[in-house]
Amino acid sequence: MKILYFNNCWFTNVGEAFIDIGGMELVKKIFGYQCRIACLSAMTDYYVRNAPAKKWLSLGGGQTSTLKHMSDYLSADYVVIPGMVGTKEYLNSPARRMVDTLVKKGCKAIFLGLGGIDYDKDEIEAISAYFKQIKPAFITTRDNDVYGYYKDIVPCIRGLDCAFWVIDAFDPKGFVNKSYNVVTFNRMTEPVEFKDMHNVIRPWHMQYAFRKEMGDPSVMISDTPYDYLTLYANADKVYTDLVHATITSLMYGTPVKFYKNGTRWRAFEALDDLKSEDGWLSVDKTSLESQKEKIIREIKAIVM
Numbered sequence: 001m002k003i004l005y006f007n008n009c010w011f012t013n014v015g016e017a018f019i020d021i022g023g024m025e026l027v028k029k030i031f032g033y034q035c036r037i038a039c040l041s042a043m044t045d046y047y048v049r050n051a052p053a054k055k056w057l058s059l060g061g062g063q064t065s066t067l068k069h070m071s072d073y074l075s076a077d078y079v080v081i082p083g084m085v086g087t088k089e090y091l092n093s094p095a096r097r098m099v100d101t102l103v104k105k106g107c108k109a110i111f112l113g114l115g116g117i118d119y120d121k122d123e124i125e126a127i128s129a130y131f132k133q134i135k136p137a138f139i140t141t142r143d144n145d146v147y148g149y150y151k152d153i154v155p156c157i158r159g160l161d162c163a164f165w166v167i168d169a170f171d172p173k174g175f176v177n178k179s180y181n182v183v184t185f186n187r188m189t190e191p192v193e194f195k196d197m198h199n200v201i202r203p204w205h206m207q208y209a210f211r212k213e214m215g216d217p218s219v220m221i222s223d224t225p226y227d228y229l230t231l232y233a234n235a236d237k238v239y240t241d242l243v244h245a246t247i248t249s250l251m252y253g254t255p256v257k258f259y260k261n262g263t264r265w266r267a268f269e270a271l272d273d274l275k276s277e278d279g280w281l282s283v284d285k286t287s288l289e290s291q292k293e294k295i296i297r298e299i300k301a302i303v304m
Contacts (some may be wrong), residue, residue, distance in 0.1 A: 001031050001032070001034075001036065001037040001043075001077055001078075001275070002035075002038070002076040002077050002078075003027055003031065003036065003037050003038070003078045003079075003080060004037075004038055004039070004040060004074060004075075004076040004078070004079045004080070004102065004107065005020070005023065005024055005027065005037050005038070005039050005040075005048075005079075005080045005082075005170070006039075006040060006041060006079060006080060006081045006082070006095065006098075006099065007020055007039050007040065007041035007043075008020050008041070008082065008227065009041075009043055009046065011043075011207050011208045011223065012046070012209070013205055013206055013208060013244075014205045014206075014207065014222075014225050014228055014242025014244075015068060015163070015242060015243065015245070016083065016244075017225035018085050018162075018163040018166055018225060018228075018229070018244050018247070018248055019083045019084065019113065019161065019162045019163050019244070020162075021057055021163075021165075021166050021169055021170060021225060021229075022162040022163045022164060022165035022166040022168075022169065023080065023082040023083075023112050023113065023162035023165070024037060024169070025165045025166070025168045025169040026112060026162055026165045026185070026296070027080055027112075029165070029168070029296050030296060030299050030303065031303075032302060038074065038076070040069075040071060040074065040098070041095075041181075042069065042093065042094040042095040042097075044069070044094075045093075045094040045205045047239065050208075055273055056114075066195055069094065069097075069098050070098075070104050071097075071098035071099075071101040072101065074102070075102065075105045075106065075107060075119050076102070076107055077107065077108065078107060078108050078109070078110050078137065079099060079102045079103070079107040079108070079109055079118075080110045080111075080112060081095075081099055081109060081110070081111050081112070082111070082112040082113050082162045083113055083114075083142075083162065084114075084115035084117060084142075084264070085111065085114065085115075086111075086114045086115055086116040086117075086123070086127050086146060086150075086278055087116055087117045087118070087123060087127075088118070088122065088123055088126050089117070091126055091127070091130060096130075097201045099134075100134065102128050103134050104188070108135055108136070108137040108149050109135075109136040109137065110136060110137050110138060110139070110142050111136055111138075111140070112139075112140050112159070112162050113138040113140060113141070113142040113159060113160065113161045113162040113163075113260075113267075114139050114140065114146055114150075114159075115140050115141070115142045115143060115146060115161070115264070115266075115267060115269040116143060116145075116146055116149075117263060118263075119145060119263060120274045121188060124149045124152055126222065127150070128149070129197050130148065130154065131150065131153050131154045132154075135154070136155070136200040136286040137155070137302070137303060138154070138155040138156065138157065138299065138302045138303065139154055139155070139156050139157070139158070139159060139208065140156075140157045140158075140159030140160075140299065141156065141159050141270075142159060142160060142161040142162075142266075142267045142270060142271070143266035143267055143269065144158065144266070144270055145266060146266075147159075154196040155302050156251075157295060157298045157299060157302075158270070158295075159270070159295050160267075160270055160271070160273055160291065160292065161243075161244075161247055161267040161268070161294065163244055163247045163248060163251070164247060164251055164288065164292060165292065166229065166248065166251060167251050167252060170226060171233070171252075171255075172226075172229060172230040172233045172234065173233045173234065174234070175230070175234050176235075176236075179201070179236045180198065180199045180200065180201055180235060180236060181197065181200050181201075181234060181235060181236050181237045181238070181239070182200070182201055182202075182203065182231060182235045182237070182238040182239070182240070182245070182249075183197065183200050183201075183202050183218075183238075183239045183240070183244075184202055184203045184204070184205065184238075184239075184240045184241075184245055185205060185239075185240065185241045185259070186205050186206055186241065186242055187241045187242065187261050187262070187299035188241050188259065188261055190202075191259075194239065195216070200218050200221050201218055201231060201235075202216060202219050202220065203219075203220040203221070203228055203229070203231055203245075204219055204220070204221045205242055205244070205245070207221055207222070207223065208304055210251075228248075229248060229252075232245065232248045232249050232252055232254055233248075233252040233254065235249070235254050236254075236255075237254070237255045237256070237257070237280075238254055238255070238257070239259075240248050240256065240257075240258060240259065241258070241259040241261050243258075243267055243268070246258045246268055246281065247260060247263075247267065247268055249281075250271070250274075250281060250282065250283050250288075251288070253282070253285060254283075255280050255282060256280070256281050256282075257280055257281070258281060268281070271283050271287075271291065272287055272290075272291050272293075273288070280300075291300060
């Protein structure tokens, strides 16, 4: 079994790397650890468009449509597309063109942890039409709303964000020597209540957008997602406006307080046993594992 895994944008948002680490682990649990996995992505277009304006770093605006992609040269039994691609942005992206190229070669598309962004009529109708066109082998959803939209369009399983499978691939808990808290606000201004907090680390998830003036003695930034995972797994508490910081904390059993913004928060409300006490979120480990195992059984009933 050969599977092409469509990577997300690790260096523009490390949360996407969490999706990929968990997503590839989920693929192995579905098809067996003997399956062969290769990776590709459409990030070339993004970096070319956004490269600094130096001749040797940029091909110039308007030329990205002529770029060659690995999908022109590869094929497999399945192409797996994880994450928040149930959007009109995806439908107009180089990523969609790469997936379409592979589907035309006979690859069966699988969407894991599918999420949307607008959750409006235009988005739902556009994605529904796309699914009818490419006929995915199946999709799993990352929130219950998305499941309701597409369950009658394509073989569909009520699922979870792929990042919930990270712990099955990488579990760095149990290394803490001195207690610390994590405070990370990358989408909104950090609340003033954290200004004078001691023993705090502030991870920055959007590495590509980081600028020197954002620097702080407590900042943490890395080009490897495993540094971030280690941070969340060993923290005392986490305060954040980031969904994947929240998911990672829930998965590792770290108490987390999420400051709601946007629509991505629906991803952890898909948990069967999400608990909230005075704003602190948690999930029972046994319940989470049971939910994950049920999802895998339902997938295998479709593909095996």
